[in-house]
Each structure stands twice: as C-alpha cells, then as structure tokens.
Amino acid sequence: MKRDQLLTRRRLLIAGTGAVGAAATAGVLTPVTGDGPAESAPAAGPQTRRPPHSSAYRLQPLTGYGPPQAAPRRTLVRREPLLRVSGRGRTMVLTFDDGPDPRYTPAILDTLAEYDVRAMFFVCGEMAADNKVLLARMADEGHVVGNHTWSHPLLTRLTRRQIRSQMERTCDVIEEAYGERPEWFRAPFGAWNRAAFQLGAELGMEPLAWTVDTLDWTTPGTRFIVDRVENGAAPGVVVLSHDAGGDRSQSVRALRRYLPELLDSGYHVTVPRRV
Numbered sequence: 001m002k003r004d005q006l007l008t009r010r011r012l013l014i015a016g017t018g019a020v021g022a023a024a025t026a027g028v029l030t031p032v033t034g035d036g037p038a039e040s041a042p043a044a045g046p047q048t049r050r051p052p053h054s055s056a057y058r059l060q061p062l063t064g065y066g067p068p069q070a071a072p073r074r075t076l077v078r079r080e081p082l083l084r085v086s087g088r089g090r091t092m093v094l095t096f097d098d099g100p101d102p103r104y105t106p107a108i109l110d111t112l113a114e115y116d117v118r119a120m121f122f123v124c125g126e127m128a129a130d131n132k133v134l135l136a137r138m139a140d141e142g143h144v145v146g147n148h149t150w151s152h153p154l155l156t157r158l159t160r161r162q163i164r165s166q167m168e169r170t171c172d173v174i175e176e177a178y179g180e181r182p183e184w185f186r187a188p189f190g191a192w193n194r195a196a197f198q199l200g201a202e203l204g205m206e207p208l209a210w211t212v213d214t215l216d217w218t219t220p221g222t223r224f225i226v227d228r229v230e231n232g233a234a235p236g237v238v239v240l241s242h243d244a245g246g247d248r249s250q251s252v253r254a255l256r257r258y259l260p261e262l263l264d265s266g267y268h269v270t271v272p273r274r275v
C-alpha cells in the first residue's frame with residue numbers, strides 16, 4: 001500500500017514535469033516519430049524495408065515492412081543533431097552508448113525483454129567486433145543499433161578522412177553482426193562538427209543526440225540516475241545512458257527501477273523511426 005502511494009506520487013511528479021522538459025528543449029523540432037500505437041503515419045511509408053532476420057519479432061509488421069528499396073535513402077545534411085523525437089502521445093526513447101559490453105549489456109537486454117520494450121544502442125565498432133553475438137541479439141529482439149564511431153574519439157580533433165574511417169568501419173561491423181547498416185549516428189562526447197554531419201548523411205545516418213543525460217558515466221548512484229530519468233520524463237524525450245565504458249552496474253540497476261515506473265506512468269518507451 002505504501003508502495004502504491006509512492007507510485008501514485010511519482011506518477012503525478014512525472015506527469016507534472018512534462019512542461020519543464022518541453023520548455024528545456026523548446027524550438028527543437030525533429031522529423032522523427034515514435035512508432036507508438038497512436039502513430040498517424042501510414043503503415044507503408046517511404047522507409048519500409050525487409051526484415052533481415054527471421055525471428056518471431058522481426059516478422060511482426062510493427063514497422064511497416066514493404067518491398068526492398070531500390071536506392072539507398074537520401075539523408076539530409078543537418079547543422080545540428082536531433083535532440084528529441086516527435087510523435088503523438090507520451091513517447092520516450094532510451095539509448096545506451098559505448099557498448100556492447102558482455103558485463104552489462106545482457107542484463108539491460110534482459111530488463112527490456114521483461115517489459116517488452118525496444119531501445120537504441122549506439123555501439124562502438126571495436127566493442128561490436130568483439131561482441132557480435134550481442135548485436136545479433138539486439139536485432140532478434142527488435143532494438144535499433146546506431147553508429148557511435150569505432151573507438152570513441154573526439155571527432156573535432158580528427159581529419160575528415162579519419163572521421164570517415166571511424167564511421168565506415170563501424171557501419172560495416174554493424175551490418176555484419178546486426179544484419180542492417182545503421183540509420184542513426186551519435187558523436188562521442190556529443191562533439192559534433194560539419195564533417196560529422198556531412199559524412200553521416202553520406203552514409204545514410206541521421207544524427208541523434210539526447211534530451212536527458214542520466215550522468216550515469218559519473219557513477220552518481222542508482223537513485224540519482226532513476227531521479228534524472230523520472231524528473232526529465234516528458235513526451236519526446238531521448239534518454240542517454242551507457243552500457244559500457246566503465247562500471248555500469250548502476251545503469252543496469254537504475255533501468256530496472258525507472259522502466260516499470262515510466263510504463264506505469266503511461267509512457268510508451270520505443271525506438272524512433274525515420275520518416
């Protein structure tokens with residue numbers, strides 16, 4: 001009973017933070033939509049594609065599979081990354097960066113599976129190359145894998161050729177292990193530059209940053225991470241967490257606490273889709 005009261009209180013808190021979260025990111029518009037049930041986009045949009053895997057999940061027509069595309073998607077060159085997703089209803093996106101790491105990623109995947117929730121993993125090529133089985137599992141379970149460079153460098157200190165290599169090698173290993181080339185890119189440290197936007201677009205990737213940083217990389221404590229997510233929760237919010245790069249046990253534990261509470265508060269936790 002005490003727990004129920006707590007949840008109700010938290011529900012109200014989360015519901016009340018919508019305006020704050022929206023104000024913090026006002027003016028940032030994206031063409032991204034969550035694939036929630038309230039989605040108004042036609043089922044067979046221009047971004048239809050074939051499922052590369054034959055798992056049960058992939059065969060569900062959740063993302064509007066259609067005939068294979070004749071030509072690669074053309075991607076707009078942006079001047080700044082997307083910070084949130086748009087879409088009807090209380091849609092939120094969870095993202096996990098720098099992995100996969102066999103010490104933490106499987107537990108995160110387990111929790112997502114327990115609640116039947118899809119998330120995004122911005123992987124580093126060198127981590128993906130060592131943990132291809134985890135990328136295959138992400139594909140089988142419907143998660144979206146994005147490109148987070150090969151070795152997590154500060155792109156602003158690299159030449160264009162080096163940035164291209166960081167991106168391309170990672171696209172290749174993702175395609176090999178996950179079954180599809182990535183459609184999303186995220187710059188390490190959130191340090192974007194023109195070359196990153198241009199080369200990302202050339203490789204067919206949209207730049208996605210985040211709305212709420214859990215600061216989990218500072219290992220601030222599980223409760224802190226949970227609070228960051230719940231206080232930042234609002235429609236369209238993209239949450240940044242990490243499943244590698246250090247001790248991520250707090251991130252793992254925090255997800256187990258905030259995910260059911262977000263769902264309980266009526267949030268549809270999902271992955272964006274390109275429009």
Ligand SMILES: [Zn+2]
Pocket residue numbers: 097098148152187188189
């Ligand atoms: Zn990172």
